[in-house]
Amino acid sequence: MAKLVVWRHGQTDYNLQGRVQGVTDISLNAAGLAQAEAAAPIIAAYKPVKIIASPLERAQQTAQALAKLSGGKVASDERLIERSFGIWEGLTGKEIKADWPQEFKQWRGECATPGGIGMEERDAVGQRSAAAMRDAVEGLGTDDTVVLVAHSAVLTMGATCLLGLDPNSWSGLLSLGNCAWGVLHNGLRPPGWAIRQWNVSVTDSSNATPAIW
Numbered sequence: 001m002a003k004l005v006v007w008r009h010g011q012t013d014y015n016l017q018g019r020v021q022g023v024t025d026i027s028l029n030a031a032g033l034a035q036a037e038a039a040a041p042i043i044a045a046y047k048p049v050k051i052i053a054s055p056l057e058r059a060q061q062t063a064q065a066l067a068k069l070s071g072g073k074v075a076s077d078e079r080l081i082e083r084s085f086g087i088w089e090g091l092t093g094k095e096i097k098a099d100w101p102q103e104f105k106q107w108r109g110e111c112a113t114p115g116g117i118g119m120e121e122r123d124a125v126g127q128r129s130a131a132a133m134r135d136a137v138e139g140l141g142t143d144d145t146v147v148l149v150a151h152s153a154v155l156t157m158g159a160t161c162l163l164g165l166d167p168n169s170w171s172g173l174l175s176l177g178n179c180a181w182g183v184l185h186n187g188l189r190p191p192g193w194a195i196r197q198w199n200v201s202v203t204d205s206s207n208a209t210p211a212i213w
Helices: 013-017 030-044 057-070 093-099 101-109 122-137 152-162
Strands: 003-008 050-053 074-076 145-150 181-186 193-200
Touching: 003 030, 003 057, 003 122, 003 152, 030 057, 050 057, 050 122, 057 074, 057 145, 093 101, 122 145, 122 152, 145 152, 152 181, 152 193
Parallel strands: 003 145, 050 074, 050 145
Antiparallel strands: 003 181, 181 193
């Protein structure tokens, strides 16, 4: 079975401040760069045949830490870009909750996409991400590994779709912490994918960021 390692980017200042990032292009901070450097040797041990990343800078910087060790090049895939959170990007959870209490409740408590915000639908995020994941392992040998470096929402919802579940109604996978990763295998039995590991990090505290909500 081919192996797919999905790896979230390291910490940014927006993560540290509890701000929604979405498609806003934020670079890693010093802690995030250190996280990527610390995790890269562990990810490199999987001996990836391909490294594919979201085009956003924080994912590219994280992927480059791995590429320096593995000797590979980083390819970009637009389908791995983070979910758009519309007009909420740049705001803290406290600010959103104060100004959009009903929409906040829909988003966080009901697994729904509130209207009027410009937020991308969960299913759309999951389907594009899952398509990128399937394409990444297409034609690979059973012992090959691909690393995808991206963002928590896009990786979590993509994995949900690979499991044959609907991200509009199921949110059983925990969000990936900063610089945490998961390992998936594809196989013959339905739904064709299995999660072997999820939300793994170098240490228990390496992916910790302040709670936004």
